[in-house]
Amino acid sequence: MAEGLAREGLGFMERELGADHPMLGHGRGSLAETLILRGAYAEAEALYRRNLASAIRLTGQSSGRLAGELEALAGVARARGRLRETVMLAESSLAMHRRSTSTGSSMLAGGATPPPGRDSSP
Numbered sequence: 001m002a003e004g005l006a007r008e009g010l011g012f013m014e015r016e017l018g019a020d021h022p023m024l025g026h027g028r029g030s031l032a033e034t035l036i037l038r039g040a041y042a043e044a045e046a047l048y049r050r051n052l053a054s055a056i057r058l059t060g061q062s063s064g065r066l067a068g069e070l071e072a073l074a075g076v077a078r079a080r081g082r083l084r085e086t087v088m089l090a091e092s093s094l095a096m097h098r099r100s101t102s103t104g105s106s107m108l109a110g111g112a113t114p115p116p117g118r119d120s121s122p
Contacts (some may be wrong), residue, residue, distance in 0.1 A: 003031070003038070006030050009027055009030075010027040010028060010030075010031055021055055023103050025051045025055065025065070027089045028050055029047070029048070029051060029072065030047075032045075032047040032051075033046075034078065035047070036076065041079055041113040045073065045077075045080075048069060048076060052070065052073065063100060064096070066095035067092075067094075068093070070089050070090075070093035070096065071089070074086050074093060077089060080092065
């Protein structure tokens, strides 16, 4: 049922907003997550690759959005047993996340502050 609703919503968004609208990334991502839950990795990967292509067209070669799409693809590659590709995608995603944070304060850049009352040591 969730998959059907996700497909229906995505179809509606594509018709109403156009194929490259930034909001479609959320719809495709939601459908991909639903597909992953039932093991339909190839179809989920295709949706994430569409998101990646759209992110490149809309934001260029380096952005937080692009990093997120690479991270999603890394998850699918890992689930499909493609470990070298997983590492490559994850490293690319991490590098983009780091570049997209100008202050270096993101958790991925290693500058996260622990919540009050928590020790910052490992």
